[in-house]
Structures are given as structure tokens and as C-alpha cells.
Amino acid sequence: MNGFKIKVILADDHPGMIAGVKYELSSIDTIELVGTAADSTELMALLNSVACDVVVSDYAMPAGDFGDGIALFGMIARRYPQVKLVVLTMLDNPAVLHTLLTQGVMCIVSKSDALTHLVPAVHAAHSGGKYYSPTIEKVVQGIELNRRSRNPAGVLSIRESEVVRLYASGLTVNEIAERLHRSKKTISTQKANAMEKLSIEKDVDLLRYAMENGLVTSSGGVPAAPEPSGT
Template sequence: MTNSTAMDPVAQPVRLLIVDDDPLVRAGLALMLGGADDIDIVGEGADGTEVADLVDRLRPDVVLMDIRMPAMDGLTATEALRARPHAPEVIVLTTFHADEQVLRAIRAGAAGFVLKDTPPAQIVDSVRRVAAGDPVLSPAVTRRLMARAAGTRPGSGHDDRAGRARRRIAALAEREREVAVAVAHGCSNAEIAATLHLSVATVKTHVSRILAKFDFNNRVQIALLVHDAGLLDDDGPETGGIG
């Protein structure tokens, strides 16, 4: 991501790359997002096969990535892109509210997803938030994703993943583990703070430490790890459906 100056964290516009196989969708997104003074559309791509070259040449801060594309889908492109050092953030563009494809994108390191029928102002806000390091997945979206993940049938691959997840969770301090489980239950920082009798700032610090320990990009990856470790049966804070 492009580093802005310490004096003014919004001095530089967000460099955005749009990748979608539908030229009308690309044109609409470019028109919508290009109207924001703090967003600079640096390029467009029509397929996942173009992403690596476009990123190398254009150095975007954020990539808005469609899932369904012909030669290389957006999920494969996201996985390849996020495996690279100094990769831009990725927002998955989808028609699905909660789908196993979205879960795969989040596991790969996408900073979130937006629906194609999302109001324009919210898409603009999503790009801004991701560029600022804030994933665009509300607690309500997290809960939907967890519900989908919970429906995954156990198998050898699932069991292997569960064992790896439990070993990683074991590296957390007790308070960090409590925060991680609360995140997986879809709680906001304020809800976690109230339940665990902590300040919101302290909760944010714990979340940041968990992200750093696991080299994660966002709290949904924390939630998926907790789910994989089988900890969602733990007592979690009651939430009020915050979106």
C-alpha cells in the first residue's frame, strides 16, 4: 500500500485497480469511483490473468476484484496476489451474500467483499476504509460467514485444518484467546470491551497483536481460525445484531 506522510494520512489519493470481465460493469465502477476526489482509478483489467502485470506496472493500493471471470477467476487471482510481498489490498466484488467462494477469498487475505448491488456511496466508502486498513466486513457479515463455515462437512481435510488451527490458537495469551473467540462470534470492539470489562483501545490492541502473531490482514481471518479450531461452541458474548 502506498505510504502517506505522517503529517497528513490522507494526503495521497487511493490508487485503485478495477478487475471485471464485464466492460459495462468496469465502466460503471470507474464512473462511480472516479468521481471521488480521494480515489484515483489507475487501471482496469478484464481477467485474473492480467492482475499480476497490472499490479507490477500500476502499483495500486486496492484492487476491486470480480469473482467470476473466464480464464482465471478472481479467487485464484486473489490467492496469487496476496501471497506476494507488499501486495495491495483486495476487495472481492460478488453477487453472493455469503458463499464458500467468499470464504475462500477471505482465507486468501482479501480485506472483504462488496455486493454488486451495493449502493454507490457504500462502495466508495469501502474502498476508502480498506485503504485505511479497516476491513469491510461488519459483525453481521462476519456472523453470516461463520454460519456458512459452520455448515462445512467434516472430513480429513477439515480435521487437518482443525489441528493446525488449535495449535495456532494455543500460542495466544488467555485474554487474546477470549478476544479472538468474541471476534468469531461477530462482536464489535465495543461489545467485546463491555463483555470483558476492557477499554475499546485495549481491545483494539489485543486484536492488532493477534493479527500480527498470525500475519493476518483482518479480523475475519481471526474468526475463521477460531471456527476451524472448533471454539465457536465456547460461550461467546451476546450480540445485538450490529451491522
């Protein structure tokens, strides 16, 4: 173990969180913090200039030229396939976590848990393993449980996906009902069912889910949908 160091870059737009993580990692002999970034612009610049084994990144960092969340993580994976990822986030929404899991992110730490969980998460990421802090573990277990049930959370029916796609593209419930030749009540019910399956309460989170799962693009474009069959 002599001289062994995991080189880590930390990206977070909250100075207090950066200070806390710096302090937490400062006493760990096997981890070296080689840089910090406040947004995706600074993060990508660091990755271009500094040797790095693991990126510890917040999920939501709205500023920066390269976005945040899934889009940013996907870019890092494509450009720096050797770099591992730990997501440090306040988000514990099953839909968001489900998306991270399907993208192959296996080390996630909730900011509501103790920062001590970052150390095993970094080691797990570096070795290609899996680590969830307690808050994340609980949600992931719920996702797995629901996946095996009759109505899996995060898995929408074709009709529900249609409704979410069109709603996220900017259509109203009335306009969706017109387009799909269904009643307004049916569309409202299908939208509500989709949100319940995804454990989403706010329309803005439904829009984010639609964008991150390819149902609608950031520019508002909607992928072509299959013709609805029957009523």
C-alpha cells in the first residue's frame, strides 16, 4: 500500500460542501484530492490537465458549458473512459436514481448522509465496485422491489409514455386528449399514474425525467411515437 493514492477531482457548486469534503478526505492516506471545480466548465478543464482516477460530482450544477446530471456524466464516460464516478447528491428521487443506475453509475452518496460514506464510495468506484450510502440504498431497494412487482416503478406503459412525452413537449392535457383521441379524464389519469409509478410529485421533475430518458429533447423536440392502437 506504500505510495498508493487514488487521485480525486471534486465538482460541486456549493463552497461549503467542497470545504467539508476536503476536510473529510485530508486524513485519508489512500486518497489525494487533486482539484476542485464549481461547475462543468471547470471540471472538464481539470480533466484535460490533471491525472484523475475518480470524479466525485454533484448531480445538479446548473452553471457551466457542459450541463450537469446524466448529460455531463455521459460526456465524462465517453471522453475519459478510464475515470470512475461517484455521484454526490441531495436528490433521492427514484426516477433520477433509476436513470443513474441504468447508465451504469454504481457509487452514489446522499448529501443527507455523513460525508464519511465518501471514502468507501471512492474506493469502490476505483475498483469497479458498488456503493450506496444509507439513504440511497433505501431508495434503490425500493426500486428493486417495485421492479419485481406487478407495476414496476420507473417502467411506464406505452400509453403512459405517450402522455409523458407529449406533456413534456409542451402540450396541455386537452391537446394531448385531442391528438390521441382519448378523453381529458383518461389523459389526466394516465399522467397521474405515470407520476405515481415514478414517485414524481412536480411537473418540473416529470419534464426532467422525460428529457433524461429520451422522451423529449432539451430543445423541445419529441421523438416519433408509434400510432396509438385502439382506445
